[in-house]
Amino acid sequence: xxxxxxxxxxxxxxxxxxxxxxxxxxxxxxxxxxxxxxxxxxxxxxxxxxxxxxxxxxxxxxxxxxxxxxxxxxxxxxxxxxxxxxxxxxxxxxxxxxxxxxxxxxxxxxxxxxxxxxxxxxxxxxxxxxxxxxxxxxxxxxxxxxxxxxxxxxxxxxxxxxxxxxxxxxxxxxxxxxxxxxxxxxxxxxxxxxxxxxxxxxxxxxxxxxxxxxxxxxxxxxxxxxxxxxxxxxxxxxxxxxxxxxxxxxxxxxxxxxxxxxxxxxxxxxxxxxxxxxxxxxxxxxxxxxxxxxxxxxxxxxxxxxxxxxxxxxxxxxxxxxxxxxxx
Amino acid sequence: xxxxxxxxxxxxxxxxxxxxxxxxxxxxxxxxxxxxxxxxxxxxxxxxxxxxxxxxxxxxxxxxxxxxxxxxxxxxxxxxxxxxxxxxxxxxxxxxxxxxxxxxxxxxxxxxxxxxxxxxxxxxxxxxxxxxxxxxxxxxxxxxxxxxxxxxxxxxxxxxxxxxxxxxxxxxxxxxxxxxxxxxxxxxxxxxxxxxxxxxxxxxxxxxxxxxxxxxxxxxxxxxxxxxxxxxxxxxxxxxxxxxxxxxxxxxxxxxxxxxxxxxxxxxxxxxxxxxxxxxxxxxxxxxxxxxxxxxxxxxxxxxxxxxxxxxxxxxxxxxxxxxxxxx
Ligand SMILES: [Mn+2]
Ligand SMILES: [Mn+2]
Numbered sequence: 001x002x003x004x005x006x007x008x009x010x011x012x013x014x015x016x017x018x019x020x021x022x023x024x025x026x027x028x029x030x031x032x033x034x035x036x037x038x039x040x041x042x043x044x045x046x047x048x049x050x051x052x053x054x055x056x057x058x059x060x061x062x063x064x065x066x067x068x069x070x071x072x073x074x075x076x077x078x079x080x081x082x083x084x085x086x087x088x089x090x091x092x093x094x095x096x097x098x099x100x101x102x103x104x105x106x107x108x109x110x111x112x113x114x115x116x117x118x119x120x121x122x123x124x125x126x127x128x129x130x131x132x133x134x135x136x137x138x139x140x141x142x143x144x145x146x147x148x149x150x151x152x153x154x155x156x157x158x159x160x161x162x163x164x165x166x167x168x169x170x171x172x173x174x175x176x177x178x179x180x181x182x183x184x185x186x187x188x189x190x191x192x193x194x195x196x197x198x199x200x201x202x203x204x205x206x207x208x209x210x211x212x213x214x215x216x217x218x219x220x221x222x223x224x225x226x227x228x229x230x231x232x233x234x235x236x237x238x239x240x241x242x243x244x245x246x247x248x249x250x251x252x253x254x255x256x257x258x259x260x261x262x263x264x265x266x267x268x269x270x271x272x273x274x275x276x277x278x279x280x281x282x283x284x285x286x287x288x289x290x291x292x293x294x295x296x297x298x299x300x301x302x303x304x305x306x307x308x309x310x311x312x313x314x315x316x317x318x319x320x321x322x323x324x325x326x327x328x
Numbered sequence: 329x330x331x332x333x334x335x336x337x338x339x340x341x342x343x344x345x346x347x348x349x350x351x352x353x354x355x356x357x358x359x360x361x362x363x364x365x366x367x368x369x370x371x372x373x374x375x376x377x378x379x380x381x382x383x384x385x386x387x388x389x390x391x392x393x394x395x396x397x398x399x400x401x402x403x404x405x406x407x408x409x410x411x412x413x414x415x416x417x418x419x420x421x422x423x424x425x426x427x428x429x430x431x432x433x434x435x436x437x438x439x440x441x442x443x444x445x446x447x448x449x450x451x452x453x454x455x456x457x458x459x460x461x462x463x464x465x466x467x468x469x470x471x472x473x474x475x476x477x478x479x480x481x482x483x484x485x486x487x488x489x490x491x492x493x494x495x496x497x498x499x500x501x502x503x504x505x506x507x508x509x510x511x512x513x514x515x516x517x518x519x520x521x522x523x524x525x526x527x528x529x530x531x532x533x534x535x536x537x538x539x540x541x542x543x544x545x546x547x548x549x550x551x552x553x554x555x556x557x558x559x560x561x562x563x564x565x566x567x568x569x570x571x572x573x574x575x576x577x578x579x580x581x582x583x584x585x586x587x588x589x590x591x592x593x594x595x596x597x598x599x600x601x602x603x604x605x606x607x608x609x610x611x612x613x614x615x616x617x618x619x620x621x622x623x624x625x626x627x628x629x630x631x632x633x634x635x636x637x638x639x640x641x642x643x644x645x646x647x648x649x650x651x652x653x654x655x656x
Contacts, residue, residue: 184506194499213541256537
């Protein structure tokens with residue numbers, strides 16, 4: 001049976017905050033900037049209201065967010081943890097499973113679900129789920145409603161980090177007028193945006209730069225100059241001492257080529273196991289190609305896994321993209 | 329004798345627009361996004377007010393801005409041009425010389441100087457020179473004062489392009505609360521920010537990507553891991569068919585290394601002519617090093633030219649940076 005929970009319980013959530021004292025705040029696995037920024041902003045705010053707040057995630061805080069004040073107070077889940085709380089906040093998590101093992105800490109407490117994902121399952125006892133560029137926009141809204149005077153530099157920096165991450169520094173089309181209005185307000189609190197963006201976007205390891213150099217040299221373009229692709233054979237990683245994490249963002253290079261509509265990255269995870277990332281710039285629906293190989297995704301970002309050699313995967317997928325792009 | 333012109337003649341400028349019919353709009357040589365965006369925004373606005381407007385630049389419009397509506401109406405200066413106008417607008421140009429040969433078109437017309445550079449010489453008969461992230465912020469202010477109803481998608485897109493260029497997509501520290509507030513207003517006019525940022529920041533030639541690959545492989549880091557540098561020997565360009573324009577932005581790679589404070593790029597323009605670009609992330613004043621080699625610039629971005637071989641330049645400059653960084 002389809003749940004019929006409401007998606008805008010802002011008033012009830014304000015009541016819950018006012019009438020409780022012990023809170024647990026969490027978010028999804030594989031934390032990103034909206035995750036970390038939102039939970040820290042809420043933690044800082046609730047503590048300023050005199051509440052007891054614990055923050056637990058299923059994963060470690062990624063290094064690039066360790067500059068955020070109080071990030072060292074975020075605990076990584078382990079089965080021995082014992083936390084007393086009355087209310088759980090789950091932030092930026094579209095369904096209950098996204099908080100992973102942190103769910104084991106929950107018994108009969110009230111669950112408050114605050115998120116901006118359109119497909120959120122409204123699993124909370126109370127939900128604040130509305131369209132926004134980032135969950136942090138909703139946290140900001142909550143703070144403004146409850147007590148705007150608690151805004152300070154640490155809090156503003158946490159929210160700014162979340163907005164900057166989820167909008168790619170205001171470049172993605174999820175950016176709304178409200179996003180810029182919030183950012184305007186936050187800048188009054190001496191937020192060092194230049195520093196934040198360096199931590200998020202310009203924070204390469206030596207190995208990742210060396211890997212990029214090697215991968216760029218594999219760049220190929222089709223006859224129409226609309227399809228561009230690169231590949232990462234497993235031995236590249238060994239040769240420069242890189243990990244798959246160092247490969248993040250590499251599909252942006254073929255995508256950045258003038259006139260290119262479809263970009264593809266082939267990663268040789270293991271021999272006979274090729275992970276394929278597909279991206280498009282404007283009109284091409286890459287998920288259609290991904291589906292042909294039992295993959296999934298969205299129109300502009302999709303992926304699939306092929307159990308074959310690197311060259312064979314390259315041939316098959318590029319052929320499928322060519323076939324498809326002729327239809328436009 | 330120091331000029332004592334005022335720097336905020338907004339009211340007079342509004343009068344001038346209302347009481348004249350023929351305008352010439354120009355901006356500085358080597359046009360950037362603030363230049364092109366500001367002149368197009370002003371042109372579109374004045375034409376909507378029923379004015380006759382010509383736009384002339386000393387250079388061609390760079391390809392990456394040709395997506396802007398009416399950019400094809402911007403004329404490149406040539407001595408045969410004959411333009412009748414009563415008022416000249418110079419935008420984004422700190423001194424009179426910045427408009428280069430376009431000055432030859434001017435006789436006794438009224439000069440209106442609108443700019444955001446702090447060292448603007450106030451050379452106009454009327455000047456609107458105040459602190460702002462981009463000149464386009466001042467154009468926006470002028471439009472709001474005069475007739476907000478003239479804002480439309482083309483105009484908003486031109487101003488947004490200017491703001492995005494001069495703030496590096498709201499990453500640079502010149503970004504003010506007002507910048508975000510203006511951007512919030514502009515988004516009401518269906519500005520496609522994702523498309524704009526792709527044209528400005530993600531618009532690589534094949535040659536530039538190949539050049540980046542080669543240059544990345546020259547990456548070196550000092551023992552303290554605070555100084556990182558790359559170099560471009562002349563033969564790199566020939567090998568990949570690139571021009572020096574394809575090298576733009578490359579100093580961002582050594583600068584993006586985790587923990588690095590100072591980044592240096594060595595370009596072998598000609599044998600025995602090495603152009604050096606210095607950048608810092610937080611505290612190091614790179615202009616101090618540039619001055620040692622008769623160069624100049626700011627604390628975070630400076631440059632100099634050395635008349636010696638590539639290796640010798642590398643040794644001298646890196647030694648000077650090491651010497652200097654010990655003092656911090
Ligand atoms: Mn999010
Ligand atoms: Mn400018």
